Amino acid sequence: MLTLLISLSVSLLAALGLYFVTYNYIWSLMLMVVLILALNFFIGRHFLKKLTTVFQEIEKDLKNNRFEKAINRLKNAYSFSKWQFFVKEQINSQIGIILYMQKKFNEAKDYLEKGFAKNWMGMAMLATLYFKEKNYEKVKSTMEKAIKNAPKEGFLYSLYAYFLTEMGEKDKAIEILVKGSKKAPLDEKLESNLEALKNGKKMKMRNYGTLWLQLNIEKMPQGFKPYQMVLARQKIRRR
Template sequence: MINLGISILIGLVAFAVFAVIFSPFAAIVPFVIAFLAAYIVLTNRAMKQVGAISAQAQKEMQAQRFDKAIETFKRGFALEKRQLLVGPLMHANLGTLLYAKGDFAAARPHLEKSNRWGPVTRTMLGANYAVLRAMLACDHFRNRKYDEMRATFETAVKQGKKDGLIWSLYAYCLSKIGDREGAMKVLGRAADANPNDEKIKANQLALQNNKRMKMKAYTPQFYQFHIEPPPPEMGGAGRRVVWQRR
């Protein structure tokens, strides 16, 4: 927000100068040019700082120093008031990391705040937005907030229409709470959006035959949503599952 304010101020200075020398009408274009130039420069400067923070956090994660990665991402909030959208981006990173780490209570507010700017956030985060919403939906599932779970999963599949795992997670959670019919409808929508996805077809067939859905096909990503503990070959229930980007 600070960068936006500074850019507007620079634009107004340009407007005032040209309005005095020429006319208010002639000052409109200089205002726009000055505003955009200032905002682009200031935004690039801020995003370079964000990039440096993210790169450092990634190094910490690769070294399995997750607590340090969390603290590194938190430093990004110092830029939240300076640059638009930095806040949701930092919340998204922290929410994902804390959730994958298994600290659900700490992850929850970050997952919620990552959606602060709505459509703008969806565009900025792209496919990761669907993952964030699915994590929050799974958190609602664990806390038996099933209405919130359904609503949040709907936003997840809307963004991740081509992501079979997100659809299958939605259906799986519905089947776990006894809503087999709802799960079938979700998989039907998933199949319409992904007609060549064999994993979705296999899960449709499993539900039709009153069998459990085959979520192991989505290993290891499925276990990063903490709906079920990983199998023994992945370290069992005691193993910490760390988020892997697909």
């Protein structure tokens, strides 16, 4: 992207300039490395601040039910994608999440499929859409990717286990919960679900509250508004 291109170009010119003055390639290489790291950091931080401001405005829009305005802000932020890697994917995930919460599932799917693999909420929503379509192989591959990128999110293990039990793969579901209990040992809800399956009982996904309800697998209570909570749990990433 442009940040990396500018960092490389400026650093290379500076290194060449130093070499023609000193004829010392070691100092030239050291200068080049230092400048690449410094320029990439400062330029990246500049655009990260701009993106953070955009996301703060979006959160205000969602609190006030201005969903279309929030989506338009996100689409305008696509312009930052030429400066930083994965910005477009992160924006796609956020748009997909907002559309999903509005129950515009077909539109949401298009964005979530082009989203950021490290946005675990977006991945959970995408897996849910595949589950509703009975595309179980896609459910598994999406959940495996989500867990790989967010290994300490206990909810993901429980969600994956829920899907597997619904597919008739109880033993595999128990394996996933055991794995999750090691990665997220403080998640009491996960431990409870593991014990339930071991004892032949049903998992209690409602214990996860908003995290579970916002997936629309069960009917949402009247007046339920999870938008603020969704964005609050997301983090903008430079890489």
